[in-house]
Amino acid sequence: MSSTLDDVLEAFAAQQAAPRPTPRVCASGLVADTIAFSSVDGPGNRFVVFLQGCNFDCVACHNPQTIPGQAATVDGHQPHRTSVDDLLVHIRRAAPFISGVTVSGGEATQQAGFVHTLCEAIKANPALHRLTCFVDTNGSCPTTVWDELEHVVDGVMVDLKCLDDDIHRELTGRSNEATLTSIRHLAGQGRLYEVRLLLVAGWNDDAALIERTARWLACVDPAMPVKVIGFRSHGARPHDPPLQEPTREALERAADIVRSVANLDVCVV
Numbered sequence: 002m003s004s005t006l007d008d009v010l011e012a013f014a015a016q017q018a019a020p021r022p023t024p025r026v027c028a029s030g031l032v033a034d035t036i037a038f039s040s041v042d043g044p045g046n047r048f049v050v051f052l053q054g055c056n057f058d059c060v061a062c063h064n065p066q067t068i069p070g071q072a073a074t075v076d077g078h079q080p081h082r083t084s085v086d087d088l089l090v091h092i093r094r095a096a097p098f099i100s101g102v103t104v105s106g107g108e109a110t111q112q113a114g115f116v117h118t119l120c121e122a123i124k125a126n127p128a129l130h131r132l133t134c135f136v137d138t139n140g141s142c143p144t145t146v147w148d149e150l151e152h153v154v155d156g157v158m159v160d161l162k163c164l165d166d167d168i169h170r171e172l173t174g175r176s177n178e179a180t181l182t183s184i185r186h187l188a189g190q191g192r193l194y195e196v197r198l199l200l201v202a203g204w205n206d207d208a209a210l211i212e213r214t215a216r217w218l219a220c221v222d223p224a225m226p227v228k229v230i231g232f233r234s235h236g237a238r239p240h241d242p243p244l245q246e247p248t249r250e251a252l253e254r255a256a257d258i259v260r261s262v263a264n265l266d267v268c269v270v
């Protein structure tokens with residue numbers, strides 16, 4: 002589980018030497034929703050595309066309607082097959098007021114070909130090419146996906162639900178192995194915008210665990226931006242026993258632990 006500087010440098014060298022995969026082309030994708038303006042999905046004001054479908058099943062998910070089989074849990078939720086051209090029309094309308102586009106989910110990388118085609122189209126469009134393209138991900142995809150996206154995606158935000166794999170499996174239904182590999186890989190590419198720690202009271206907010214997480218992150222990148230986010234029950238599915246929201250004080254304490262251990266760039270939302 003632990004990673005040394007030598008491991009990181011070795012992984013970076015291997016990634017530079019590896020042949021680049023051919024990007025897939027996919028002119029349409031299954032879209033759950035879009036938001037024309039968001040200030041919480043990456044830097045600045047952003048157009049956000051939420052893709053339908055996720056390979057995790059997180060107990061604390063705020064968009065459970067994007068999980069396969071859960072669409073009916075939210076009234077009126079109707080994913081649409083949407084073309085890149087249609088999205089560009091909406092993005093062009095918002096363009097004067099935004100700094101970029103974020104593809105979120107669900108899990109964006111489940112439709113990596115569509116993400117690539119959309120971002121490539123934005124970069125190639127004279128009216129849009131100044132916009133940055135970001136991806137919000139659970140990090141579960143193979144590293145070849147990040148290699149495919151490397152030339153069209155400017156930054157990636159990765160959710161790390163828990164460094165402890167057993168707790169991660171309880172929280173998400175899946176191992177964190179691919180997520181940790183993605184974090185290392187993206188840091189090596191210089192495309193890791195931030196790591197997000199979503200804290201659920203009593204599950205992943207133990208002080209020793211946060212300290213271990215901070216040490217691991219700092220080992221990957223001592224200047225890594227980290228966002229500590231508190232679970233909010235609004236929009237989440239019911240759980241037995243009910244999941245608890247951490248207090249503001251608990252979140253600040255967690256951020257202080259991260260700062261004290263590793264002097265990482267931490268903020269709390």
Ligand code: SF4
Nearest residue numbers: 055057059062107139
């Ligand atoms: S990875 Fe995100 S979208 Fe997928 S189930 Fe977890 S919280 Fe929900």
